[in-house]
Amino acid sequence: MIPRNLRHLRAFHAAVTRGSLSGAAQVAGVSQPAVTQSLRKLEEAAGGALLSRTGQGVLPTERGEVLAARVARAFARLDPALAEIAPKLPGRVTLAQLRALMALGETENFTLAAGQLGLSQPSVHRAVTRLEQEAGQALLERRSHGIVLRRPARALVQAARLALAELDQAEADLAALDGRAAxxxxxxxxxxxxxxxxxxxxxxxxxxxxxxxxxxxxxxxxxxxxxxxxxxxxxxxxxxxxxxxxxxxxxxxxxxDRLCMLAGREHALVGQAGLTAEGLRDHPWIVPRAGTPARDQFNAFFAGVGAPERIIESGSVLLMRELLRGSGHLGCISAMQAEAEVQHGLLVTLDVAVDWPARPxxxxxxxxxxxxxxxxxxxxxxxxxxxx
Incomplete structure (x- = not known):
């Protein structure tokens, strides 16, 4: 696994962009031997050389180019969110601090955040407190129901999640170079x-x-x-x-795709042609949940007569199949989703007087x-x- 050590990754990123280890040391604020050691650890984890040393400096290898692209994308997400909080923060924040803030944002409680991370509660508290000290401002608000993140902290958590996702993808990219899956x-x-x-x-x-x-x-x-x-x-x-x-x-x-309306094989409406909204309104229904495109089309069909009152919301074709077979309910669902049930004779498509619009x-x-x-x-x- 690629170490999630932000200092090491920044040193590597600086070495690639500056083309020299001395330039990387200057950016990272450490000695050149420290940069060399960081890069050695990174190369061991990456499965091979990342940089090629030349008389003019360093150049990324093929493996290095793959990792550099993902690291650059990770910091392009993370650093603007850090700098918005405090200009000095990009070079000082640690992954432990970010993970503590992320867990706290999810759980709204230090004890629960500690449990999620497998750490002690004081450790999480120290990490977040140190982050606030580095930021020079409060990142949390304590409310009656728990702790919530302030807007800059919420933006930072979102950026940190996407940055870490880029590093996860870096591991997959590097594995692909070796013909492996990761x-x-x-x-x-x-x-x-x-x-x-x-x-x-x-x-x-x-x-x-x-x-x-x-x-x-x-x-x-x-x-x-x-x-x-x-x-x-x-x-x-x-x-x-x-x-x-x-x-x-x-x-x-x-x-x-288009919608269809369904019934069990023994339902009284099976075989009737040109069924209308008025004739279907008073039946019990199982339909997609409110707010979905399918439900919007279902509601539009009944717009002139009023929506049915007896409704079960579900997107499960299995639940619909069993309910329609054992009761007088009707169903509205994707025609493609119901195709197998109709082909096997488990459900019947009703002849409804509507030209359903296409759903992308x-x-x-x-x-x-x-x-x-x-x-x-x-x-x-x-x-x-x-x-x-």
């Missing part, structure tokens, strides 16, 4: 993606990249979006939002995200699977 690809999957697209794509990805660790997280869109923006999730696959939710997230359309399905990523080789392969496979 790190974990994390996909946020919305309901349609989990049932219709992602399984096929992941099976193909596993054949081409058997050693890569993968993690799929499901949940509400807002939760996945927060994880994406923090750097905890690499990409989200599912229904796109119009407009895009925020400027630091970009969306890529892969294909279009695709990828959501951070705007300036640079994927690793394995992540880029997964993106390619997702695009090709969707096209097919």
């Amino acid at each position: 790190g974990q690809i994390v996909v946020g999957a919305l309901p349609l993606a989990r049932s219709a697209l992602l399984p096929t794509a992941l099976a193909r990805f596993r054949e081409e990249h058997p050693g890569q660790s993968l993690k799929v997280i499901d949940g509400p869109y807002d939760t996945l979006l927060a994880g994406l923006r923090r750097g905890d999730i690499d990409l989200i696959l599912g229904a796109l939002r119009d407009p895009a939710p925020i400027g630091d997230v970009v969306q890529e359309r892969l294909f279009d 399905i695709g990828l959501s990523c951070r705007a300036d995200w640079v994927p690793t080789r394995a992540q880029a392969l997964l993106l390619t496979i997702l695009r090709e699977t969707a096209a097919g």
